[in-house]
Amino acid sequence: MSIDFILPDIGEGIVECELVEWLVKEGDSIVEDQPIADVMTDKALVQIPAMHSGVIEKLYYKQGDIAKVHAPLFSMITNDAQPNADLNKNMNTVEVKASDSIPESAPTAKQPKAISGGAIDFILPDIGEGIVECELVEWLVKEGDSIVEDQPIADVMTDKALVQIPAMHSGVVEKLFYKQGEIAKVHAPLFSMVVEGVASSSEARVTAVEAPSAMANTVASQKRVEPVAKSDEAKLVVSSKSSTVKTALSNPNSAEPAQAATKGKAIASPAVRRVARELNVNISEVVGSGKKGRVYKDDVLAFEQEANHIPSAVSAVSSVVPASYVEKIKGIKAVMAKAMVESVSTIPHFTYCEEIDMTELIKLRLELKALYATQDIKLTMMPFFMKAISLALKEFPVINSQVNDDCTELTYFNDHNIGMAVDSKIGLLVPNIKQVQTKSILDLAADITRLTNDARSGRVQSSDLKGGTITISNIGAIGGTVATPIINKPESAIVALGKLQTLPRFNDKGEVEARSIMQVSWSGDHRVIDGGSIARFCNLWKSFLEKPSNMLVHMS
Secondary structure, X not given: OEEEEEOOOOOOOOOEEEEEEEOOOOOOEEOOOOEEEEXXXXXXXXXXXXXXXXXXXXXXXXXXXXXXXXXXXXXXXXXXXXXXXXXXXXXXXXXXXXXXXXXXXXOOOOHHHHHHOOEEEEEOOOOOOOOOEEEEEEXXXXXXXXXXXXXXXXXXEOOOOEEEEEOOOOEXXXXXXXXXXXXXXXXXXXXXXXXXXXXXXXXHHHHXXXXXXXXXXXXXXXXXXXXXXXXXXXXXXXXOOOOOHHHHHOOOOOOHHHXXXXXXXXXXXXXXXXXXXXXXXOHHHOOOOOHHHOOOHHHHHHHXXXXXXXXXXXXXXXXXXOOOOOOOOOOHHHHHHHHHHXXXXXXXXXXXXXXXXXXXXXXHHHHHHHHHHHHOOOOOOHHHHHHHHHHHHHHOHHHHEEEOOOOOOEEEOOOOOEEEEEEEOOEEEOOEEOOHHXXXXXXXXXXXXXXXXXXXXXXXXXXXXOOOOEEEEOHHHOOOOOOXXXXXXXXXXXXXXXXXXXXXXXXXXXXXXXXXXXXXXXXXXXXXXXXXXXXXXXXXXXHHHHOHHHHHHHOO
8 A cells, every 4th residue: 555654743833844864765665663764944853753664665855855744755555555566566467266266264354455555544643742632522524425635524622722634635534433522642543544546445355355255156257457556556456357346246325325424414614513512403404504505603503492492292301400410621621720720829829900091092992993994904902902011011021020940040031922811612722922022003913813713713823822921811801890810820920901991080170070991900920029010010001001102102
């Protein structure tokens, strides 16, 4: 079986590498885990090992070429398929008579692999730095489904994000190795498939094992096996002068279930499928209102509401609800639980509260919002909060520092990587925007929109979740005025924004007028930040927000 070795992820954010040296040649026999090539990224020299034993068929790059991650690096013939390769090399036509067929007592376990050459295992690639396993959230295909290259096959959940796994080849799904909710291992087979244009292993098994008994009664003449050689695949074609064994043995109804399943497959995004799963709705039964029958969230909700309007006799039977039920804490929620316990148990928190008059900033933002709406820029209040924090951090760098575990060293960060807590459907995510000190308000607005959309869909990049130095939690968008936020360890501070309220306040003339007031709550690490430092820092941050012109003067 000729397969392509796909160059896996070899570092965070790395999409290509230089082929420094091949450690093997075309035609060499290799074993699993044997070093195949040395490649150079912009960070380190990496050695690429073999995933299977077999023979090197073709090397796709020359020394010094740039290889692409997730693209074929070389092709090889696995050990299971070597009998086929030898057969094609040494024989032009092999005569096989009915009396020479394989005895029934002969072992058949290895026959499918030796003859089919089509079934390959899809190896679950690296899906994040340090991630060795993931939860199988949902299969987007079924066994027997026809798939095309890059088609989404499954949604898997790591401890950081929801990841969609695409197909690397076109063909037919043969077997799914995991059930929904099970834990899949990285670098282990996720499913098997028959590559397009190659006979399935089940068909080959019938031809190789069951065919002899059938041929005894139907075929007296000789059969011949004609090798068909291609650069990218090897397969055997069984032909007959009088009749084909495939016609004699095949079941004309065998394709119907797969066809029916494909026909009834719902077109919906992973987010919509997740809603259906949470509501215990079979999404294939939902009639979609979108183009080509695409199912939207509203369609699922409407279907669920209609299903609830059932006769009273039936509802009486199903109204028995258990007193309690148990749900496993896993994925993002499990990671958050551990992180919160670690933070509270190791960091001495203290909270500082203040109110900020947002009236002038709201007026400025409304003017700019209308101006930039034509440029598809969504201007919220968050870019102003972030930029104001960055300006204040230049004067109080201790707020942007991190202490080591035994509290003997303090690291100050020149980059202001400001995180924002997002309440996504898969749990609390805190992506951060890198180097806020170098970005404009509009740059921040674009980054915030991108990260918010990614986080709410559960598909935020792992690089966006790392390297934060301080965090903003906009709890006021949901409700509440004052909070006690938990520090996102190893950071030293976090602020919770309360909801915006219209409240009476005295102006400079002693007159009462309506002002837009927001309560903010800071939590600090008392090992490195004292009350005076965070109070002075908050006062400077507050002055930038209450007087946007003051913030403009300080922006470089």
